[in-house]
Amino acid sequence: MKKAYLLLADGTLFEGKAAGYEGCSIGEVVFNTGMAGYQEVLTDPSYYGQTVCMTYPLVGNYGINFDDGESKKSWVSGYIMREMCEYPSNFRCQKSLDAYLKEQKVVGLQGIDTRRLTRILRNSGVMNGVIYTEGHEPDEKTIEEMKSYVVKDAVKSVTLSETEVHPAQGERKYRIGLMDFGVKYNIVRELCKRGCEVTVLPGFTKAEDILAAGYDGIMLSNGPGDPAENVGIVEELKKLIASGLPIFGICLGHQLMALAINAKTEKMRFGHRGVNHPVKDLDEDRTYITSQNHGYAVVGDTIDPAIARVRFVNLNDGTVEGVEHIGKPIFTVQYHPEVCPGPQDTSYLFDRFLENIDKHKGGQF
Numbered sequence: 424m425k426k427a428y429l430l431l432a433d434g435t436l437f438e439g440k441a442a443g444y445e446g447c448s449i450g451e452v453v454f455n456t457g458m459a460g461y462q463e464v465l466t467d468p469s470y471y472g473q474t475v476c477m478t479y480p481l482v483g484n485y486g487i488n489f490d491d492g493e494s495k496k497s498w499v500s501g502y503i504m505r506e507m508c509e510y511p512s513n514f515r516c517q518k519s520l521d522a523y524l525k526e527q528k529v530v531g532l533q534g535i536d537t538r539r540l541t542r543i544l545r546n547s548g549v550m551n552g553v554i555y556t557e558g559h560e561p562d563e564k565t566i567e568e569m570k571s572y573v574v575k576d577a578v579k580s581v582t583l584s585e586t587e588v589h590p591a592q593g594e595r596k597y598r599i600g601l602m603d604f605g606v607k608y609n610i611v612r613e614l615c616k617r618g619c620e621v622t623v624l625p626g627f628t629k630a631e632d633i634l635a636a637g638y639d640g641i642m643l644s645n646g647p648g649d650p651a652e653n654v655g656i657v658e659e660l661k662k663l664i665a666s667g668l669p670i671f672g673i674c675l676g677h678q679l680m681a682l683a684i685n686a687k688t689e690k691m692r693f694g695h696r697g698v699n700h701p702v703k704d705l706d707e708d709r710t711y712i713t714s715q716n717h718g719y720a721v722v723g724d725t726i727d728p729a730i731a732r733v734r735f736v737n738l739n740d741g742t743v744e745g746v747e748h749i750g751k752p753i754f755t756v757q758y759h760p761e762v763c764p765g766p767q768d769t770s771y772l773f774d775r776f777l778e779n780i781d782k783h784k785g786g787q788f
């Protein structure tokens with residue numbers, strides 16, 4: 424088997440073995456602590472531009488199937504594992520992880536000390552790196568490019584170009600406009616199974632067009648990149664807020680809503696990527712275990728208390744995990760109630776969104 428390497432921006436070199444596609448690829452190196460859910464991680468568009476290191480030591484045990492993808496393809500720049508399972512075993516398995524990485528042209532690396540890499544990223548913060556297979560060594564120019572790499576035009580790179588309508592399961596009770604900043608399929612599934620007809624809208628759709636379509640509520644999806652680069656989208660969100668329609672935002676959708684009320688976002692040192700992040704609902708004095716994938720966070724004290732308030736906080740580091748608007752049927756969360764992967768403790772938030780729509784229709788909001 425060929426050798427493969429990861430060179431970090433600080434000069435640290437890891438030597439391991441090739442996995443998946445052979446090549447050379449630049450990315451922001453991040454780590455994910457989930458024990459399972461690698462197919463969902465690979466297909467989550469929020470990882471666009473990132474090379475993901477899995478901290479769980481054996482990846483690929485149950486293979487890849489055609490149903491669990493969170494989008495049509497893989498978006499990661501590279502994939503790092505301690506050990507990739509060569510012989511998956513599961514009744515739903517349709518191909519091996521190795522075959523999937525090859526098909527999706529994802530350069531992989533296995534056999535390195537992923538704990539050491541994770542410790543470096545925890546101490547120094549997420550760092551750029553180049554992952555390459557023997558025979559595809561980066562030249563000086565590529566190394567320089569890697570050092571100054573920034574994930575740019577992220578939403579533009581992953582969003583749909585055409586509107587897509589997903590029918591409600593059973594009787595149609597609601598019509599939802601879902602802005603696609605890099606949506607995970609399970610947001611669509613969670614809404615459809617609750618009787619929503621979901622229209623997935625390209626992320627750059629104008630507020631006027633969304634409002635003219637007469638949706639019962641607006642959902643803002645997750646997505647990749649630095650939230651602050653989406654200046655145009657934030658302007659459209661300001662108009663959606665002013666309309667008074669019920670809105671529910673997840674992850675990037677949450678960050679963009681915060682920017683739309685003139686709060687600020689900041690880059691975290693190493694982010695939250697995993698499936699066991701404890702989040703406290705301050706209103707209910709109750710803690711939920713949540714699925715997460717983000718590298719930016721809303722800065723709590725930049726939120727104008729006359730407009731909104733922090734309702735959820737992360738118990739590991741105290742960062743903002745959710746915001747509720749004052750007097751408006753709008754709430755947003757930094758974590759992933761749609762999970763995939765992760766624990767389903769917070770899927771009730773989709774019901775809360777639909778309750779807000781009922782209240783809004785009934786004139787209560």
Ligand SMILES: NC(=O)CC[C@H](N)C(=O)O
Nearest residue numbers: 645646648674675718719
């Ligand atoms: N999953 C997401 O929506 C991520 C949001 C944003 N790109 C971040 O990293 O913070």
